[in-house]
Amino acid sequence: MTNAWCCRQWPPTDCRLAVLNHPPEQIMLKLLALTAALLVPSAAVAQSAPEPIQVMVVGTFHFDNPGQDLNNVAVDPVTTPAKQAELAAVAEGLRRFHPTAIALERDATDTTTLLDQMFPAFTPAALATDPDERIQIGYRLANLEKIDRVYAIDEQPGEVSATISRSVPSEPGSKPITARRTSRR
Numbered sequence: 001m002t003n004a005w006c007c008r009q010w011p012p013t014d015c016r017l018a019v020l021n022h023p024p025e026q027i028m029l030k031l032l033a034l035t036a037a038l039l040v041p042s043a044a045v046a047q048s049a050p051e052p053i054q055v056m057v058v059g060t061f062h063f064d065n066p067g068q069d070l071n072n073v074a075v076d077p078v079t080t081p082a083k084q085a086e087l088a089a090v091a092e093g094l095r096r097f098h099p100t101a102i103a104l105e106r107d108a109t110d111t112t113t114l115l116d117q118m119f120p121a122f123t124p125a126a127l128a129t130d131p132d133e134r135i136q137i138g139y140r141l142a143n144l145e146k147i148d149r150v151y152a153i154d155e156q157p158g159e160v161s162a163t164i165s166r167s168v169p170s171e172p173g174s175k176p177i178t179a180r181r182t183s184r185r
Helices: 024-048 081-095 124-128 133-144
Strands: 102-104 150-152 159-166 177-184
Touching: 081 124, 081 133, 102 133, 124 133, 133 150
Parallel strands: 102 150
Antiparallel strands: 159 177
8 A cells, every 4th residue: 555544454453654664652752743843833823923013104294384395385274173173083083093103203302212302291282273293193193092102203313414406397486496315324
């Protein structure tokens, strides 16, 4: 017989592995070792494999735009009641992601923790007066989700910046567009 498992007689009374031709005790030990080798790693991987970290990136224009962006837009002030209602709806939509950390475009004063030094002073009253998008979206969401730390992840000290200028067709008298490219040293 060519099967790996075969018995010398039927019905089996003394079954041996014909191909291996080893005593039953050795075969049983090898089978147990093989079974353990196959089951233990897969169980360990199944139990120890962490869930992938989910990251949501939200981008927006500068609500309190001083006209220095690469592309500038003209919008109504975000502190009006209508815009506040829209921003509250945006924040509620972002809450469905259930964020556990929020990072904003801001220089960190402490580059070891990268904590946003302005967030501890935030109160919801600032939403009616401060048009800064970090406050309107980031701090609002952190407050709603009861997140106690917000991180500052803008260009940090020790990074090299270069200014890049390019000419684009524009109206007479307008300034050329400049943008900054940043890289770590």
